[in-house]
Amino acid sequence: MSSHIAIAPITLIQSALTPLNRSDIDTDQIIPARFLKGTVKTGLGEKLFHDLRYLPNGSPNPEFILNQPEYKDSQILIAFHNFGCGSSREHAPWALKDYGFQAVLAVSFADIFKNNALKNGLLTIALPEAVILHLLQEATSKPEQTLKIDLPSQTVTLPSGKTEHFDIDPYRKRCLVEGLDDIGFTLGFEKEIEAYENALLERGLA
Numbered sequence: 001m002s003s004h005i006a007i008a009p010i011t012l013i014q015s016a017l018t019p020l021n022r023s024d025i026d027t028d029q030i031i032p033a034r035f036l037k038g039t040v041k042t043g044l045g046e047k048l049f050h051d052l053r054y055l056p057n058g059s060p061n062p063e064f065i066l067n068q069p070e071y072k073d074s075q076i077l078i079a080f081h082n083f084g085c086g087s088s089r090e091h092a093p094w095a096l097k098d099y100g101f102q103a104v105l106a107v108s109f110a111d112i113f114k115n116n117a118l119k120n121g122l123l124t125i126a127l128p129e130a131v132i133l134h135l136l137q138e139a140t141s142k143p144e145q146t147l148k149i150d151l152p153s154q155t156v157t158l159p160s161g162k163t164e165h166f167d168i169d170p171y172r173k174r175c176l177v178e179g180l181d182d183i184g185f186t187l188g189f190e191k192e193i194e195a196y197e198n199a200l201l202e203r204g205l206a
Contacts, residue, residue: 007121009179017139026086045099084113
């Protein structure tokens with residue numbers, strides 16, 4: 001059977017949080033359209049949140065969270081409501097992944113962004129508003145604290161030790177855990193596909 005590992009498998013993520021206390025962050029804020037001239041997934045991380053991250057003269061905006069050194073190695077972004085609204089471009093999750101984020105937590109996500117993210121190996125987790133508010137406050141005041149995501153058990157362990165459950169489509173969960181895209185998943189049925197094609201040949205139908 002052919003193997004097809006298209007994305008890095010995700011099982012456990014333990015990291016500090018990068019708090020982005022905003023609602024309605026659209027895909028053009030995540031990666032401005034003027035940077036989307038190619039179809040390559042790499043190299044977009046340096047343009048992530050470009051117009052928030054840099055001042056008009058091109059220097060880093062010291063007020064923006066990604067430019068604050070205590071959040072440099074964070075793999076988990078946390079925002080508020082309706083993250084990823086706007087266009088259907090896949091470049092938004094590509095940019096987040098290329099920067100180094102493995103997961104985004106929010107109260108809610110735009111459906112198209114959520115689907116694109118999961119297909120590209122970026123875990124999206126919706127949690128209750130009270131939990132997100134608490135985590136935003138904790139990540140701002142205590143950036144050294146870490147949060148643990150266990151995808152197989154669908155749990156998030158907060159810095160306090162409290163555990164929250166999250167929902168995820170079973171198919172997308174399997175693909176993320178096994179590091180498969182849609183093509184890789186289909187190749188898992190290679191023997192069945194071959195047997196079906198051979199049966200059609202024997203019947204003169206192919």
